[in-house]
Amino acid sequence: MRPFLLALLAKEPAHGYELKQALEQIFGSAYPSPNIGQIYVTLGRLEKDGLVRAVDVEQSNRPNKKVYYLTAAGRDALDAWADEPAEGPRVRDEFFMKLVLAPMTGIADRMTLINRQRRHYIALMRDLNELSERTDPGDRVALLLIEGAMLHLQADLDWLDRCQEDLS
Amino acid sequence: MSADPVVSTVNLVKIYQSGGVPVPAVRGVDLRVESGEFVAIMGPSGSGKSTLVHMLGGLDARTSGEIWLDGRRADTLGESAWALLRRQKIGFVFQFFNLIANMTVADNVELPALLAGASPREARERRERLLGALGLTGRADAAPAQLAGGEQQRVALARALANKPSLLLADEPTGNLDSRNTRDVLKLLADVHRDGQTIILVTHDARVASLADRVVSLLDGQIVDDGVVGTFRRRPKGTAGDVVELRG
Numbered sequence: 001m002r003p004f005l006l007a008l009l010a011k012e013p014a015h016g017y018e019l020k021q022a023l024e025q026i027f028g029s030a031y032p033s034p035n036i037g038q039i040y041v042t043l044g045r046l047e048k049d050g051l052v053r054a055v056d057v058e059q060s061n062r063p064n065k066k067v068y069y070l071t072a073a074g075r076d077a078l079d080a081w082a083d084e085p086a087e088g089p090r091v092r093d094e095f096f097m098k099l100v101l102a103p104m105t106g107i108a109d110r111m112t113l114i115n116r117q118r119r120h121y122i123a124l125m126r127d128l129n130e131l132s133e134r135t136d137p138g139d140r141v142a143l144l145l146i147e148g149a150m151l152h153l154q155a156d157l158d159w160l161d162r163c164q165e166d167l168s
Numbered sequence: 169m170s171a172d173p174v175v176s177t178v179n180l181v182k183i184y185q186s187g188g189v190p191v192p193a194v195r196g197v198d199l200r201v202e203s204g205e206f207v208a209i210m211g212p213s214g215s216g217k218s219t220l221v222h223m224l225g226g227l228d229a230r231t232s233g234e235i236w237l238d239g240r241r242a243d244t245l246g247e248s249a250w251a252l253l254r255r256q257k258i259g260f261v262f263q264f265f266n267l268i269a270n271m272t273v274a275d276n277v278e279l280p281a282l283l284a285g286a287s288p289r290e291a292r293e294r295r296e297r298l299l300g301a302l303g304l305t306g307r308a309d310a311a312p313a314q315l316a317g318g319e320q321q322r323v324a325l326a327r328a329l330a331n332k333p334s335l336l337l338a339d340e341p342t343g344n345l346d347s348r349n350t351r352d353v354l355k356l357l358a359d360v361h362r363d364g365q366t367i368i369l370v371t372h373d374a375r376v377a378s379l380a381d382r383v384v385s386l387l388d389g390q391i392v393d394d395g396v397v398g399t400f401r402r403r404p405k406g407t408a409g410d411v412v413e414l415r416g
């Protein structure tokens with residue numbers, strides 16, 4: 001969540017609750033909305049690292065509220081994050097380990113593992129299909145995230161085919 | 169009578185001859201598809217998927233084994249008997265469309281219904297409904313060559329459904345479609361399936377396969393898996409936010 005908060009503060013200073021609202025508005029249902037406690041914990045860490053600074057603003061009839069600003073170091077950290085390519089998906093998942101180790105365990109043959117995994121992926125895809133039908137067509141961010149998950153799943157399935165051709 | 173499966177094959181085999189060398193494409197397939205079932209056929213390229221559905225539609229002669237359609241032996245039929253059977257009972261979507269070039273989109277779709285004995289009015293109404301469902305109403309008067317690949321593929325699907333076939337056979341019907349056009353095809357397939365359409369469909373697209381009741385996996389011309397598509401329930405009212413956990 002750190003880069004999200006830095007990015008929002010680069011736009012304008014804000015207090016914790018405003019940040020929570022902005023995140024919900026930007027991502028819609030694409031990300032589970034963070035609770036306010038998480039946001040304050042993250043802001044505290046960012047402050048300790050010198051990336052943001054808090055200023056107390058007086059309010060009539062209420063306790064002071066803390067408004068957070070981005071520091072120059074925070075700006076640099078945000079730029080560095082934005083400039084860097086993101087880590088790609090990893091194939092070294094648990095299924096691949098099972099597939100490689102199957103002949104040693106003597107528990108399951110590879111064909112059975114691959115078939116079971118394919119059924120699982122297709123069931124996941126069905127779930128994503130239903131999710132996409134339930135999602136408000138105006139929620140572009142959420143729909144793109146679902147489409148991304150579908151494309152990843154398709155790649156996993158295509159790769160299963162390759163495993164089946166070569167290993168069985 | 170209704171207890172007969174729509175399709176049933178017994179030890180179905182196809183061996184092509186390629187330059188004097190036998191190429192076994194389908195090696196002993198036993199497949200049974202009940203009325204109203206939607207079966208997706210998956211498998212790597214060259215595993216025999218197209219050969220299998222072509223044989224089920226009488227477009228490719230089997231080498232040995234049996235094909236039964238609606239309880240009647242079909243593999244022993246001659247070409248003209250197969251043509252009649254297709255006209256009355258089978259809709260076929262080819263991987264590469266095969267639309268009639270010098271007829272409009274509308275006529276391409278109406279023709280099979282007319283050949284199957286529908287009145288001109290029925291054929292037109294059905295054509296309008298199918299083209300509408302696939303977002304092609306505005307293209308009715310176009311010639312196939314004027315359409316993009318994805319549009320031709322959707323016309324081919326509309327045509328295959330025009331004679332209300334008891335069996336829809338489709339070979340990679342979304343192979344040329346972008347994701348929006350795929351969505352239209354998925355919706356139409358789901359709709360006709362809900363209305364009881366029996367479907368056997370070759371696909372590598374998991375979105376299409378996930379609509380099926382059953383997925384049959386081929387490898388080297390043999391069935392290596394045949395299973396009901398399950399549901400994976402994370403939570404009843406999940407949102408897109410759950411997707412990030414999906415692959416965790």
Ligand SMILES: Nc1ncnc2c1ncn2[C@@H]1O[C@H](COP(=O)(O)OP(=O)(O)O)[C@@H](O)[C@H]1O
Pocket residue numbers: 184185186191192193211212213214215216217218219220
């Ligand atoms: N007309 C043909 N002549 C010779 N070999 C063929 C012919 N059609 C297909 N094959 C061979 O049969 C096998 C199965 O092909 P096909 O059914 O097209 O597989 P798929 O649709 O799963 O990719 C492949 O090895 C392919 O090269």
Ligand SMILES: [Mg+2]
Pocket residue numbers: 217218219263339
């Ligand atoms: Mg093929």
